[in-house]
Amino acid sequence: MTSPAVPGPRIPEAVHRRRWAILGVLMLSLLIVVLDNSILNVAIKTISTPAPTGLGATQGELEWAINAYTLVFAGLLFTAGLLGDRLGRKKVLLSGLAVFGIASALAAQSGSPGQLIAFRAVMGLGAAFVMPATLAVLMNVFERDEQPKAIGIWAGGVGLAIAIGPITGGVLLDHFWWGSVFLINVPIVILALGLMLWLVPDSRDPNPGRIDPVGVVLSVIGLVLLVYGIIKGGQLADFTDPAVLSTIAAGLAVLVAFVLFEKRSDHPSIDVTYFRNKVFSAAIAVIALVFFALMGVTFFSVFYTQSVRGYSPLQTGLLMLPLAAAQMIFAPRARLVVDRFGNKATTTGGMLVIAATLAAFATLEADTPIWILEVIFFLMGAGMAHIMTPTSVVIMQALPREKAGSASALSNTFRQVGGALGIAVLGSVLSTAYRNGIEDKLGLLPAAARHTAGESIEATLGVAAKLGPEGKALIAPANDAFLHAMHLTALCGAGVALIGAVVVGLFLPGRAPATQKEDEENELVAVEN
Structure with a gap:
């Protein structure tokens, strides 16, 4: 059914009664999109292992396996949001889930890194139609006063997916072949499709205008x-x-x-005057900056725990539990902090916590007590919860409900582009610093092997394993070079997070006096002056 654009209560009573069940289905749909990336992070090392254990993917191919998804996802998010507003969010969600599930099954059967990259791109196509539609449907089944709470729970679901992903990936990799980390998506997709057909109402922009x-x-x-x-x-x-x-x-x-x-x-696809609102623009920019900083760090943390510290994929997944637990604990409650201290103080505090935790990665060594990493992950999750919930509320409430798909798509587009920038730029810093640190230790290797061994710590350790006892001399220099590169990359990420804190401090609203709060909020989120 379509949400009517009439005065008074905007949500039909039948939909209002089952709104929390609908939120659960939306979170399940979101789960597979987030789950896929968090599972892949744990599987990176296994996929880089030569066949038959993995695919023998190089560092460049690993980056493309991650970024082929991001490239299609980011490129089509905005268009997918517009199509959801026009054609109906439920139809778009169902189609996106089906494409994602089929592509996941194909990715699990990949016979080469090239095939995996191609099927990951198709998964990105499906995910692009899922992500904006989940928030858009949420905005159309909850009244405005309940939206911050619903968005907080939705953001907590991201934390749940972050927790489930690495642990599930670790269990699967311990017992099955690497492709099982993609095949696991299929039953989740089937369950989500069934529940969505049963529970979720359709909605669209009643006045979409011309294409x-x-x-x-x-x-x-x-x-x-x-x-x-x-x-x-x-x-x-x-x-x-x-x-x-x-x-x-x-x-x-x-x-x-x-x-x-x-x-x-x-008849524009997007009214660019939305960005004249400094609050809206600042919230969008902060999301891009925080994901720029975090995505690059997430990429190297897996190599730190597995390659330097020697943990298994399952143990690596368990080590990331504090990050997810903090998000699940704090995301639904972040709105209470906003109510007391305001968007500016809450989000600035979150950005400063993220900057501090990224800087803390620069203190980690090969023998650092592992509980310190756990504390860093927990604080990082707490910081994320106090950024994503208030900024998501600001963005989604800044536009009319009928444009919810476009608002969600804009938010997710900036997040994905920021994440792609983070992996690319910080990944470049990591690989360049690593190569510079290890190059002079590879002099005894043939020229071709030297270039391959200098690509990443995993490549160096792979060459060392083939050399037998003589290769053991490369292990310590590889760890040292990686730790130096990780420290430099983490500090770059911390600098980006500090820039985000400045943006928030300058442009997001503070705490309004109780008597003026509603009027001032309406003024701050108004986009058509």
Whole structure:
């Protein structure tokens, strides 16, 4: 059914009664999107192992296995949000889930890194239609006064997925082949599809206007070119490469053309005047910055725990439990902190906690007590909870309910582009620093082997294992070079988080006096002045 645009209660009574059950189904749909990436993080080392255990993927191929998903996901999120507003969010959700499930089954059967990368891209296509629709449906089944609570629980579900992913991945890798980390998505998809058909109402923008094909095409081409250039630069560890610079420049040029076209169009895909609202723009920017910082760090933390510390995939998953537990504990309660201290203080505090935890990674050594890493993960999860909940509420309430798909898509597009930037840029810092640190220790190897061994710590340890007893001399230098590279990368991430704290401190609203709070909130979230 469609939410009517009439005065008074906006939510039909039958939908209102089952709103919490609907939220549970939406969280299950979200679970598979987040679960997939968190499972893959634990499986990175296994997939890089030569066949038959893994696929023998190089570091570059591993980055593409992660980023092929991100590239398609980020490039199509905005378009998917628009289609959900126009065609109906339930239809888009069902279609996205089906594509994601089929692609997961195919990815599990990949016979080469190239096939895995291709099927991951198709998974990104399905996920792009799932993610914005979940928040858009949420905004259409909860009244405004309950939306912050619902969004907080939704954000806590992300923490649950972060917890389940690595542990599930570890258990699967201990007992089955690497493809099982993708096959596990299939039964979850089937369950989500059944519950969605039963419980979730359809909704759409009642006045979507004419289709804007030029705007849609420009947004997809611009985002894909930009993210592709960023990923390629990280893979080459050289952002001055002419092909990288030209691709990024082309992407930016197309996005500028998109903005100019939208400003002049009488039926734009997105009203760019939304970004005149400093609160809305700041919240979007902070999401991009925090995921820039965190995605790069998440990528190297798996190599720290498995390659340097020697933990198994399952143990690595268990080590990440504090990160997820903190999100599950604090995300649903973050709105209470916002009520007391305001968006500015809450989110600034969260950003400063993230910056401090990233900087703390620069103190970790090969023999650091593991409980220190656990404390870092817990504080990182607490910081994330106090960033994502208030910024998500600000973004989703800044636009009319009928535009919920577009608002969610904008938020997720900036998050994915920020995450792709983080993996590419911080991954480039990590690989360049590692190669510089290990190169002079590889002099005894043949030239071709030297280049391969310098790609990553896993590549160095792989070469060392083939050399037998003589290779043992490479293990300590590899650990030292990786730790130095990790410290440098973590400090870069902390610097980005501090920039985010400044943005929040300047532009997000503070705590309003109780007597003026409602009026001031309405003024702050107004986007059509």
